Amino acid sequence: MKTITILVMDGVFDSSLSITLDTLHAAQAILAARGGAPQLQVRTIAAKARITTGAGLRMQADLRFTTAKQAASDWIIAPGLGYRSDQELGACFARSDTVQAMRWLAAAAAGKAKIAASCSAAFLLAQAGLLNGRKATTAWWLAPAFRARYPGVHLDETRILVRDGPFLTAGAALSQLDLMLAIVSDVAGQSVAHLCSRYLLIDQRSSQARYMMRDHLEHEDRTVIAAERWIDAHLAQPMSVTALSSELALSPKTLARRIKAATGISPIKFIQRRRLSHAAHLLETTALPIETVAAHVGYQDSTALRKLIKREFGVTPSTLR
Known part of the structure; x- marks a missing residue:
């Protein structure tokens, strides 16, 4: 028998909680159909008996922190x-619950439980000190805030799932799937x-990168x-870090430090991601040939763009159309 405990907080994202419960229920049904004793025990835990979700629904928790x-x-x-x-999130961290x-999560981690969190809940693990020195991911638009709060965590917001030891973190809300x-x-x-994914029509993905909108970070x-x-105004032109730093009246070293602090990547990677983000947008919203899209975002060779999209987004250009 495996026991899974779901941490339910006031303001929990309703779809994220529902996905958790529905997927576990599907797994229980599949296991039951195979016969034998029950193999999964699922329960909820909260600071108080009743919690209110983000959409205003009321829910009864099975357990309290003080008794679990x-x-x-x-x-x-x-x-x-x-x-x-x-x-x-800052206001949330100040709440007593x-x-x-x-505290309960820290004690659970010391007790060797495996702990998973998605989207903004990854902040909860980091705030509890559980992710120091570890790799993690979170919702892509919250990545700069996460990186500023927790510089000791190795954040990769392009990933949908990151596993490091007993901790598993996921990206934006529906990465809960x-x-x-x-x-x-x-x-x-x-x-x-696999059967759960088939019954629930879940397509597994590996990257958040294709969904990122840089203007919303x-x-x-x-x-x-x-x-x-x-960068956006000069996408089709040859571009270098030296030219960019000169335009901003900064040394390349200072520019690299500022970009690294805000995004966690180098200026070269930063330029590349801006180009790929615009390329993905054009592929999704126009019928332009891949060769034309490549030229629009500064790649003379469409083959190079194809390879980069596959590497960074985990899909082919045709999948984006």
């Missing part, structure tokens, strides 16, 4: 918190996870914003 036994959980899952900005949740398939595979086997670094605007 840590050793009983094989997996603890924290669905997305439903907060869309660093300011909202959040403080209780972080990918997270749950990974957990079902761990507790019930790959064949059950939550950072306020004026230098990086200016760099984005200059």
